[in-house]
Amino acid sequence: MSSERSAVLVTELEKSYIDRKEQVKAVNGVSFHIQEGEFYTLLGPSGCGKTTTLRCVAGLERTDSGQIVVDGKVVSSHNPTVFVPPHKRDIGMVFQSYAIWPHMTVFENVAFPLRVSKQRVPGHEIKRRVEEALTLVQLEGYGGRLATQLSGGQQQRLALARALVREPKLLLLDEPLSNLDAKLREYMRAELRDLQRRLGVTTIYVTHDQIEALSMSNRIALMSDGKIVQEGRPRELYQKPATQFVANFLGSTNLLEATVQGPLDAMWSLETPAGQIRAACPSGVKPGDKVTISIRPESLGIHTQEPSSGNVLPGEIDMFMFLGEMAECRVRVGGSVLRTRQHPNVNFHHGERVFVQIPVESCTVISDEYGVAAPEYQEETEPEAVPA
Ligand SMILES: Nc1ncnc2c1ncn2[C@@H]1O[C@H](COP(=O)(O)OP(=O)(O)O)[C@@H](O)[C@H]1O
Ligand SMILES: [Mg+2]
Missing domain, CATH: 3.40.50.300 (P-loop containing nucleotide triphosphate hydrolases)
Known part of the structure:
Protein backbone atom coordinates (compact mmCIF):
# COMPACT_ATOMS: atom_id res chain seq x y z
CA MET A 1 0.00 0.00 0.00
CA VAL A 246 -8.66 -14.39 16.96
CA ALA A 247 -10.32 -17.72 16.18
CA ASN A 248 -12.40 -17.48 19.34
CA PHE A 249 -13.26 -13.82 19.11
CA LEU A 250 -14.51 -13.93 15.52
CA GLY A 251 -17.44 -16.31 15.49
CA SER A 252 -17.43 -19.59 17.32
CA THR A 253 -15.00 -22.35 16.65
CA ASN A 254 -13.79 -25.73 17.83
CA LEU A 255 -10.23 -25.65 19.07
CA LEU A 256 -8.45 -28.99 19.25
CA GLU A 257 -5.07 -29.43 20.88
CA ALA A 258 -2.99 -31.47 18.49
CA THR A 259 0.43 -33.08 18.18
CA VAL A 260 2.10 -33.23 14.79
CA GLN A 261 2.80 -36.87 13.87
CA GLY A 262 4.30 -36.89 10.40
CA PRO A 263 3.76 -36.10 6.72
CA LEU A 264 0.76 -37.73 5.07
CA ASP A 265 -0.39 -37.31 1.45
CA ALA A 266 1.26 -33.91 0.98
CA MET A 267 -0.24 -32.81 4.31
CA TRP A 268 0.41 -33.63 7.91
CA SER A 269 -1.10 -36.16 10.19
CA LEU A 270 -2.05 -34.76 13.59
CA GLU A 271 -3.06 -36.56 16.74
CA THR A 272 -5.97 -34.94 18.61
CA PRO A 273 -8.31 -36.00 21.43
CA ALA A 274 -10.95 -36.44 18.70
CA GLY A 275 -8.75 -38.79 16.70
CA GLN A 276 -6.33 -38.49 13.81
CA ILE A 277 -6.76 -35.46 11.55
CA ARG A 278 -5.05 -34.64 8.28
CA ALA A 279 -4.37 -30.97 7.60
CA ALA A 280 -1.94 -28.47 6.14
CA CYS A 281 0.55 -27.14 8.68
CA PRO A 282 2.57 -23.92 8.76
CA SER A 283 5.97 -24.44 7.23
CA GLY A 284 8.61 -25.30 9.78
CA VAL A 285 6.56 -27.66 11.91
CA LYS A 286 8.07 -31.02 12.74
CA PRO A 287 6.85 -34.24 14.33
CA GLY A 288 6.21 -33.82 18.04
CA ASP A 289 5.23 -30.13 17.81
CA LYS A 290 2.15 -29.05 19.76
CA VAL A 291 -0.32 -27.02 17.71
CA THR A 292 -4.01 -26.10 17.78
CA ILE A 293 -6.55 -26.89 15.09
CA SER A 294 -9.46 -24.49 14.63
CA ILE A 295 -12.55 -25.92 12.93
CA ARG A 296 -15.62 -23.74 12.35
CA PRO A 297 -18.95 -25.33 13.36
CA GLU A 298 -20.46 -24.71 9.92
CA SER A 299 -17.74 -26.72 8.20
CA LEU A 300 -18.49 -30.02 9.94
CA GLY A 301 -20.77 -32.49 8.22
CA ILE A 302 -22.71 -35.19 10.07
CA HIS A 303 -23.60 -38.46 8.32
CA THR A 304 -25.21 -41.72 9.27
CA GLN A 305 -23.24 -43.58 6.53
CA GLU A 306 -19.46 -43.36 6.50
CA PRO A 307 -18.40 -40.76 3.90
CA SER A 308 -15.39 -41.45 1.72
CA SER A 309 -13.59 -38.11 1.69
CA GLY A 310 -12.14 -35.62 4.14
CA ASN A 311 -11.31 -36.35 7.73
CA VAL A 312 -13.92 -38.81 8.94
CA LEU A 313 -14.31 -39.50 12.64
CA PRO A 314 -16.91 -41.74 14.29
CA GLY A 315 -18.95 -40.05 16.99
CA GLU A 316 -22.13 -39.95 18.98
CA ILE A 317 -24.72 -37.16 19.12
CA ASP A 318 -24.38 -35.35 22.43
CA MET A 319 -26.99 -32.67 21.91
CA PHE A 320 -29.28 -31.50 19.14
CA MET A 321 -31.07 -28.15 19.21
CA PHE A 322 -33.38 -26.75 16.55
CA LEU A 323 -32.81 -22.99 16.30
CA GLY A 324 -35.10 -22.05 13.42
CA GLU A 325 -32.69 -20.93 10.74
CA MET A 326 -30.26 -23.71 11.65
CA ALA A 327 -29.73 -26.57 14.05
CA GLU A 328 -26.95 -26.75 16.55
CA CYS A 329 -25.62 -30.22 16.98
CA ARG A 330 -22.86 -31.31 19.33
CA VAL A 331 -21.09 -34.57 18.69
CA ARG A 332 -18.91 -36.51 21.08
CA VAL A 333 -15.86 -37.62 19.13
CA GLY A 334 -13.27 -39.50 21.14
CA GLY A 335 -12.42 -37.28 24.10
CA SER A 336 -13.88 -34.07 22.62
CA VAL A 337 -17.27 -32.62 21.96
CA LEU A 338 -17.41 -30.81 18.62
CA ARG A 339 -19.94 -28.06 17.97
CA THR A 340 -21.53 -28.15 14.54
CA ARG A 341 -24.17 -26.25 12.62
CA GLN A 342 -26.58 -28.20 10.50
CA HIS A 343 -29.41 -27.46 8.13
CA PRO A 344 -32.62 -27.01 10.15
CA ASN A 345 -34.30 -29.84 8.25
CA VAL A 346 -32.02 -32.53 9.61
CA ASN A 347 -32.80 -34.26 12.84
CA PHE A 348 -30.64 -36.35 15.15
CA HIS A 349 -31.31 -37.77 18.55
CA HIS A 350 -29.14 -38.00 21.61
CA GLY A 351 -26.83 -40.99 21.55
CA GLU A 352 -27.20 -41.63 17.81
CA ARG A 353 -24.03 -43.01 16.20
CA VAL A 354 -22.79 -40.85 13.35
CA PHE A 355 -19.74 -39.96 11.29
CA VAL A 356 -18.32 -36.48 11.46
CA GLN A 357 -16.80 -35.26 8.22
CA ILE A 358 -14.24 -32.46 8.37
CA PRO A 359 -12.92 -31.23 5.04
CA VAL A 360 -9.13 -31.02 5.12
CA GLU A 361 -9.27 -27.38 3.97
CA SER A 362 -11.51 -26.46 6.92
CA CYS A 363 -8.83 -27.36 9.44
CA THR A 364 -6.82 -24.27 10.31
CA VAL A 365 -3.64 -25.25 12.11
CA ILE A 366 -2.36 -22.59 14.47
CA SER A 367 1.13 -22.83 15.88
CA ASP A 368 2.47 -20.44 18.51
CA GLU A 369 5.88 -20.92 17.00
CA TYR A 370 5.24 -20.98 13.26
CA GLY A 371 2.04 -19.03 12.82
CA VAL A 372 -0.94 -20.21 10.87
CA ALA A 373 -1.53 -22.38 7.85
CA ALA A 374 -4.81 -22.41 6.11
CA PRO A 375 -6.00 -22.52 2.55
CA GLU A 376 -6.07 -19.22 0.74
CA TYR A 377 -9.21 -17.34 1.53
CA GLN A 378 -11.39 -16.22 -1.36
CA GLU A 379 -10.64 -12.71 -2.55
CA GLU A 380 -13.73 -10.61 -2.39
CA THR A 381 -15.22 -9.80 -5.75
CA GLU A 382 -17.56 -7.18 -4.40
CA PRO A 383 -16.42 -3.56 -4.76
CA GLU A 384 -15.25 -3.87 -1.21
CA ALA A 385 -12.43 -2.35 -2.61
CA VAL A 386 -11.71 1.03 -1.87
CA PRO A 387 -12.65 3.57 -4.50
CA ALA A 388 -9.72 4.15 -6.83
N1 LIG B 1 -9.69 8.40 31.21
C1 LIG B 1 -9.18 7.24 31.63
N2 LIG B 1 -8.57 7.12 32.82
C2 LIG B 1 -8.05 5.95 33.24
N3 LIG B 1 -8.08 4.82 32.52
C3 LIG B 1 -8.67 4.86 31.32
C4 LIG B 1 -9.25 6.05 30.80
N4 LIG B 1 -9.77 5.79 29.57
C5 LIG B 1 -9.53 4.49 29.34
N5 LIG B 1 -8.88 3.93 30.36
C6 LIG B 1 -8.42 2.53 30.45
O1 LIG B 1 -7.70 2.24 29.27
C7 LIG B 1 -8.01 0.94 28.78
C8 LIG B 1 -8.56 1.03 27.38
O2 LIG B 1 -9.80 1.70 27.42
P1 LIG B 1 -10.66 2.02 26.12
O3 LIG B 1 -9.77 2.63 25.10
O4 LIG B 1 -11.83 2.80 26.55
O5 LIG B 1 -11.07 0.57 25.65
P2 LIG B 1 -12.25 0.09 24.67
O6 LIG B 1 -12.79 1.27 23.95
O7 LIG B 1 -11.59 -0.92 23.79
O8 LIG B 1 -13.27 -0.57 25.56
C9 LIG B 1 -8.95 0.33 29.80
O9 LIG B 1 -8.22 -0.41 30.70
C10 LIG B 1 -9.56 1.54 30.45
O10 LIG B 1 -9.97 1.26 31.76
MG1 LIG C 1 -14.77 1.99 23.91
Missing part, protein backbone atom coordinates in the same frame (compact mmCIF):
# COMPACT_ATOMS: atom_id res chain seq x y z
CA SER A 2 1.54 3.29 -0.94
CA SER A 3 1.69 5.84 1.80
CA GLU A 4 0.72 8.64 -0.60
CA ARG A 5 -2.75 7.21 -0.76
CA SER A 6 -3.05 6.65 2.96
CA ALA A 7 -5.70 8.90 4.41
CA VAL A 8 -4.68 7.98 7.93
CA LEU A 9 -1.28 6.83 9.08
CA VAL A 10 -0.87 5.84 12.68
CA THR A 11 2.60 4.76 13.75
CA GLU A 12 3.62 3.19 17.06
CA LEU A 13 0.91 4.93 19.02
CA GLU A 14 1.19 4.73 22.80
CA LYS A 15 -1.09 6.12 25.47
CA SER A 16 -1.21 5.42 29.20
CA TYR A 17 -3.54 6.62 31.91
CA ILE A 18 -2.92 6.86 35.59
CA ASP A 19 -5.75 5.09 37.34
CA ARG A 20 -5.62 5.15 41.17
CA LYS A 21 -1.86 5.61 41.06
CA GLU A 22 -1.48 2.63 38.73
CA GLN A 23 -0.34 3.15 35.18
CA VAL A 24 -2.70 1.62 32.62
CA LYS A 25 -1.24 1.17 29.18
CA ALA A 26 -4.42 1.70 27.15
CA VAL A 27 -2.68 1.72 23.75
CA ASN A 28 0.61 -0.06 23.42
CA GLY A 29 2.31 0.36 20.06
CA VAL A 30 -0.56 0.50 17.59
CA SER A 31 0.19 1.11 13.90
CA PHE A 32 -2.11 1.12 10.90
CA HIS A 33 -2.52 2.71 7.49
CA ILE A 34 -5.95 3.47 6.12
CA GLN A 35 -6.56 4.19 2.48
CA GLU A 36 -8.81 6.89 1.19
CA GLY A 37 -12.44 5.80 1.17
CA GLU A 38 -11.73 2.76 3.27
CA PHE A 39 -13.99 1.48 6.03
CA TYR A 40 -11.54 0.38 8.69
CA THR A 41 -12.68 -1.23 11.92
CA LEU A 42 -11.01 -1.48 15.30
CA LEU A 43 -12.55 -4.56 16.85
CA GLY A 44 -11.91 -6.09 20.24
CA PRO A 45 -13.21 -6.81 23.72
CA SER A 46 -14.06 -4.05 26.14
CA GLY A 47 -11.00 -2.30 27.53
CA CYS A 48 -8.63 -3.30 24.72
CA GLY A 49 -7.92 0.31 23.73
CA LYS A 50 -10.25 0.99 20.80
CA THR A 51 -11.79 4.19 22.10
CA THR A 52 -8.45 5.54 23.26
CA THR A 53 -6.98 4.95 19.80
CA LEU A 54 -9.91 6.74 18.19
CA ARG A 55 -9.73 9.65 20.64
CA CYS A 56 -6.04 10.06 19.83
CA VAL A 57 -6.85 10.24 16.12
CA ALA A 58 -9.56 12.79 16.89
CA GLY A 59 -7.19 14.85 19.02
CA LEU A 60 -9.31 14.43 22.15
CA GLU A 61 -6.32 12.76 23.81
CA ARG A 62 -2.67 13.69 23.76
CA THR A 63 -0.53 10.71 22.80
CA ASP A 64 2.50 9.63 24.86
CA SER A 65 4.42 8.68 21.76
CA GLY A 66 3.94 7.74 18.15
CA GLN A 67 2.77 9.72 15.18
CA ILE A 68 -0.62 10.35 13.58
CA VAL A 69 -0.94 11.67 10.05
CA VAL A 70 -4.35 12.58 8.66
CA ASP A 71 -4.64 13.42 4.99
CA GLY A 72 -0.92 14.03 4.63
CA LYS A 73 -0.71 16.32 7.65
CA VAL A 74 1.03 15.38 10.91
CA VAL A 75 -1.57 16.07 13.59
CA SER A 76 0.25 14.50 16.50
CA SER A 77 3.81 13.35 17.01
CA HIS A 78 6.40 12.57 19.67
CA ASN A 79 7.31 16.22 19.44
CA PRO A 80 4.80 17.79 21.86
CA THR A 81 4.76 21.08 20.01
CA VAL A 82 3.19 19.28 17.06
CA PHE A 83 -0.43 18.94 18.00
CA VAL A 84 -3.43 19.91 15.93
CA PRO A 85 -6.47 20.45 18.20
CA PRO A 86 -9.65 18.50 17.44
CA HIS A 87 -11.59 21.36 15.88
CA LYS A 88 -8.79 21.93 13.39
CA ARG A 89 -8.74 18.29 12.32
CA ASP A 90 -10.97 17.64 9.37
CA ILE A 91 -13.05 14.97 11.08
CA GLY A 92 -16.61 14.10 12.03
CA MET A 93 -17.32 11.92 15.01
CA VAL A 94 -20.20 9.88 16.41
CA PHE A 95 -20.04 8.38 19.87
CA GLN A 96 -21.89 5.54 21.48
CA SER A 97 -24.06 7.98 23.38
CA TYR A 98 -24.78 10.10 20.34
CA ALA A 99 -24.42 13.20 22.47
CA ILE A 100 -27.09 15.15 20.67
CA TRP A 101 -28.36 18.26 22.41
CA PRO A 102 -31.84 17.61 23.79
CA HIS A 103 -32.77 21.28 24.15
CA MET A 104 -32.07 22.01 20.49
CA THR A 105 -34.08 21.24 17.40
CA VAL A 106 -32.91 18.68 14.91
CA PHE A 107 -31.89 21.52 12.58
CA GLU A 108 -29.86 23.32 15.26
CA ASN A 109 -28.14 20.11 16.29
CA VAL A 110 -26.87 19.61 12.76
CA ALA A 111 -26.12 23.31 12.23
CA PHE A 112 -24.02 23.55 15.38
CA PRO A 113 -20.66 22.45 13.92
CA LEU A 114 -21.10 25.03 11.16
CA ARG A 115 -22.06 27.81 13.59
CA VAL A 116 -18.96 27.28 15.74
CA SER A 117 -16.69 26.75 12.77
CA LYS A 118 -13.73 29.10 12.35
CA GLN A 119 -14.76 30.10 8.87
CA ARG A 120 -18.01 32.00 9.08
CA VAL A 121 -20.68 30.15 7.18
CA PRO A 122 -23.50 32.43 5.97
CA GLY A 123 -27.07 31.63 7.04
CA HIS A 124 -28.38 30.48 3.67
CA GLU A 125 -25.35 28.22 3.28
CA ILE A 126 -25.99 26.70 6.72
CA LYS A 127 -29.59 26.04 5.77
CA ARG A 128 -28.60 24.37 2.52
CA ARG A 129 -25.95 22.17 4.09
CA VAL A 130 -28.07 21.13 7.06
CA GLU A 131 -30.90 20.17 4.74
CA GLU A 132 -28.49 18.23 2.58
CA ALA A 133 -27.11 16.37 5.59
CA LEU A 134 -30.61 15.59 6.86
CA THR A 135 -31.59 14.25 3.46
CA LEU A 136 -28.49 12.09 3.44
CA VAL A 137 -29.62 10.33 6.61
CA GLN A 138 -33.29 10.35 5.58
CA LEU A 139 -34.42 12.90 8.11
CA GLU A 140 -35.62 15.51 5.64
CA GLY A 141 -38.58 17.40 7.06
CA TYR A 142 -37.60 16.71 10.67
CA GLY A 143 -35.56 19.89 11.13
CA GLY A 144 -38.15 21.69 13.29
CA ARG A 145 -38.60 18.92 15.84
CA LEU A 146 -36.87 18.73 19.15
CA ALA A 147 -34.09 16.18 19.08
CA THR A 148 -35.71 14.31 21.94
CA GLN A 149 -38.84 13.74 19.86
CA LEU A 150 -36.92 11.39 17.60
CA SER A 151 -36.75 7.64 18.02
CA GLY A 152 -33.47 5.92 18.93
CA GLY A 153 -32.64 5.13 15.33
CA GLN A 154 -33.49 8.66 14.22
CA GLN A 155 -31.32 10.17 16.96
CA GLN A 156 -28.51 7.98 15.79
CA ARG A 157 -28.97 9.25 12.23
CA LEU A 158 -29.11 12.80 13.54
CA ALA A 159 -25.74 12.32 15.20
CA LEU A 160 -24.46 11.05 11.88
CA ALA A 161 -25.85 14.07 10.00
CA ARG A 162 -24.11 16.36 12.49
CA ALA A 163 -20.84 14.49 11.98
CA LEU A 164 -21.16 14.74 8.21
CA VAL A 165 -22.37 18.33 7.82
CA ARG A 166 -18.88 19.78 7.50
CA GLU A 167 -18.05 17.14 4.89
CA PRO A 168 -15.10 15.84 6.87
CA LYS A 169 -12.19 14.01 5.33
CA LEU A 170 -12.44 11.42 8.04
CA LEU A 171 -15.38 9.93 9.90
CA LEU A 172 -14.79 8.41 13.33
CA LEU A 173 -17.52 6.18 14.73
CA ASP A 174 -17.32 4.73 18.24
CA GLU A 175 -19.86 1.96 18.79
CA PRO A 176 -22.54 4.10 17.12
CA LEU A 177 -25.09 1.29 16.98
CA SER A 178 -24.71 -0.22 20.41
CA ASN A 179 -27.61 1.68 21.98
CA LEU A 180 -30.09 0.44 19.40
CA ASP A 181 -32.19 -2.69 19.69
CA ALA A 182 -31.16 -5.75 17.69
CA LYS A 183 -33.49 -5.27 14.70
CA LEU A 184 -32.67 -1.61 14.27
CA ARG A 185 -28.99 -2.28 14.68
CA GLU A 186 -29.10 -4.78 11.86
CA TYR A 187 -30.95 -2.30 9.67
CA MET A 188 -28.63 0.60 10.50
CA ARG A 189 -25.61 -1.56 9.80
CA ALA A 190 -26.54 -1.81 6.15
CA GLU A 191 -27.76 1.77 5.97
CA LEU A 192 -24.61 3.22 7.48
CA ARG A 193 -22.36 1.15 5.25
CA ASP A 194 -24.32 2.18 2.20
CA LEU A 195 -24.09 5.86 3.13
CA GLN A 196 -20.36 5.59 3.77
CA ARG A 197 -19.87 3.95 0.38
CA ARG A 198 -21.90 6.62 -1.42
CA LEU A 199 -19.96 9.43 0.24
CA GLY A 200 -16.65 7.63 -0.08
CA VAL A 201 -15.62 9.11 3.25
CA THR A 202 -12.69 7.40 4.95
CA THR A 203 -14.06 5.83 8.12
CA ILE A 204 -12.66 4.39 11.32
CA TYR A 205 -15.28 2.32 13.04
CA VAL A 206 -14.96 1.05 16.59
CA THR A 207 -16.95 -1.91 17.81
CA HIS A 208 -16.80 -4.97 20.05
CA ASP A 209 -19.38 -6.67 17.84
CA GLN A 210 -17.83 -9.18 15.47
CA ILE A 211 -20.87 -9.28 13.18
CA GLU A 212 -20.74 -5.51 12.69
CA ALA A 213 -17.05 -5.72 11.97
CA LEU A 214 -17.33 -8.65 9.57
CA SER A 215 -20.29 -7.24 7.68
CA MET A 216 -19.23 -3.62 7.27
CA SER A 217 -15.47 -3.40 7.04
CA ASN A 218 -13.00 -3.30 4.21
CA ARG A 219 -10.43 -4.26 6.78
CA ILE A 220 -10.50 -5.12 10.47
CA ALA A 221 -7.82 -4.66 13.10
CA LEU A 222 -8.51 -7.01 15.97
CA MET A 223 -7.16 -5.57 19.20
CA SER A 224 -6.32 -7.11 22.54
CA ASP A 225 -4.59 -5.47 25.49
CA GLY A 226 -3.68 -2.25 23.70
CA LYS A 227 -2.23 -4.01 20.66
CA ILE A 228 -3.40 -5.05 17.23
CA VAL A 229 -3.18 -8.83 17.14
CA GLN A 230 -4.26 -9.31 13.54
CA GLU A 231 -5.28 -7.09 10.67
CA GLY A 232 -6.92 -8.09 7.43
CA ARG A 233 -10.04 -8.38 5.35
CA PRO A 234 -13.04 -9.88 7.17
CA ARG A 235 -12.82 -13.19 5.34
CA GLU A 236 -9.11 -13.43 5.92
CA LEU A 237 -9.47 -12.95 9.66
CA TYR A 238 -12.33 -15.39 9.86
CA GLN A 239 -10.72 -18.07 7.74
CA LYS A 240 -7.11 -17.55 8.73
CA PRO A 241 -7.07 -16.58 12.38
CA ALA A 242 -3.46 -16.19 13.41
CA THR A 243 -4.02 -17.02 17.05
CA GLN A 244 -6.53 -18.84 19.24
CA PHE A 245 -7.73 -15.48 20.49
